[in-house]
Amino acid sequence: MNSRDRLRIAIQKSGRLTEPALGLLKRCGLTFRQSRDKLFCFGEGEPVDLLLVRDDDIPGLIAQSVCDLGIVGRNVLAEFSLARAAEGAHLREWRALGFGRCRLSIAVPQTLDYCGSWQLAGQRIATSYPTLLRQWLDEQGIAVEVVTLAGSVEIAPRLGTADSICDLVQSGATLAANQLQEVDVLLESEAVLAGAETPPTDERGDMLELLLKRLDGVIQLRESCLLWLQTPKDALDAIIRKLPDGAQPTLFPLAGQPDQLMLQALCSGEVSWRRMEEIKRAGASGMFVVPVEKMLA
Numbered sequence: 001m002n003s004r005d006r007l008r009i010a011i012q013k014s015g016r017l018t019e020p021a022l023g024l025l026k027r028c029g030l031t032f033r034q035s036r037d038k039l040f041c042f043g044e045g046e047p048v049d050l051l052l053v054r055d056d057d058i059p060g061l062i063a064q065s066v067c068d069l070g071i072v073g074r075n076v077l078a079e080f081s082l083a084r085a086a087e088g089a090h091l092r093e094w095r096a097l098g099f100g101r102c103r104l105s106i107a108v109p110q111t112l113d114y115c116g117s118w119q120l121a122g123q124r125i126a127t128s129y130p131t132l133l134r135q136w137l138d139e140q141g142i143a144v145e146v147v148t149l150a151g152s153v154e155i156a157p158r159l160g161t162a163d164s165i166c167d168l169v170q171s172g173a174t175l176a177a178n179q180l181q182e183v184d185v186l187l188e189s190e191a192v193l194a195g196a197e198t199p200p201t202d203e204r205g206d207m208l209e210l211l212l213k214r215l216d217g218v219i220q221l222r223e224s225c226l227l228w229l230q231t232p233k234d235a236l237d238a239i240i241r242k243l244p245d246g247a248q249p250t251l252f253p254l255a256g257q258p259d260q261l262m263l264q265a266l267c268s269g270e271v272s273w274r275r276m277e278e279i280k281r282a283g284a285s286g287m288f289v290v291p292v293e294k295m296l297a
């Protein structure tokens with residue numbers, strides 16, 4: 001057992017996940033003093049440090065207990081977990097973080113009139129995710145030659161080194177630029193907080209618990225807002241019916257106006273102009289929507 005008393009989180013050193021991961025940790029109240037080589041950042045307030053590495057190294061660092069946690073794409077975590085399952089490297093997705101969204105998909109030439117995965121039989125498919133692809137092909141019962149490439153997968157069909165590809169897709173622009181079409185989705189991905197299957201039993205476990213609570217607050221309020229309005233008592237039912245689904249209203253009396261109430265509702269998601277206009281038509285006045293800064297359930 002590792003005897004560190006500070007929690008260590010691995011994040012991507014430089015890439016798509018770096019800024020959003022740092023931003024998220026900051027909103028959880030974690031601040032870091034950056035070391036000169038920028039590989040290790042010492043946590044200033046809480047006993048939590050950062051290791052800045054290539055995203056592909058993150059699951060391995062957790063499996064070796066060099067780090068306790070990591071912020072990494074589900075695609076990278078899933079490929080690692082599947083490839084290393086036999087060795088007992090069990091990692092856990094503690095939380096989905098809502099950024100870095102993409103999907104791991106099969107893409108075939110646009111010229112192919114695609115009707116189903118059986119058409120891939122006998123093809124060469126290029127990918128950086130050979131284990132996830134193999135699993136999917138086995139589920140489909142198709143025999144295919146998997147060509148493993150470290151990068152630039154999307155140009156393999158044009159170079160003649162593969163017929164189709166299995167790669168990450170976000171907007172689809174890269175596929176279109178390479179005359180490919182997305183035909184099957186193997187995995188919906190986003191950045192996740194990954195860690196060992198069982199949390200550390202020492203102080204780091206307590207810190208993990210605290211971090212998860214703060215993360216839940218941050219994730220929940222990222223999509224939350226507070227709606228305030230004034231309503232005549234006799235319009236209250238109609239107004240409550242117009243509130244967004246799941247809104248939790250609280251009522252306050254208004255001094256000197258016995259037939260009026262003040263309503264406050266925590267809403268998950270945006271409150272649209274259209275919705276506000278409907279609520280106003282139901283009788284509300286003095287309506288405003290404010291963002292939520294911090295939340296602790």
Ligand code: PRT
Binds near residue numbers: 072075100174
């Ligand atoms: O240096 P290091 O190894 O750390 O970085 P990297 O180059 O391997 O990773 P990076 O920064 O490109 O991606 C990190 C993670 O971001 C991935 O593991 C995914 O979880 C997530 N992510 C989200 C993406 C994309 N969206 C994405 N669009 N990762 C890669 N892409 C690439 C994709 O491979 C393809 O080439 O972007 C292209 C497709 O994008 P669209 O918008 O044209 O469809």
Ligand code: ZN
Binds near residue numbers: 054055056
């Ligand atoms: Zn990488």
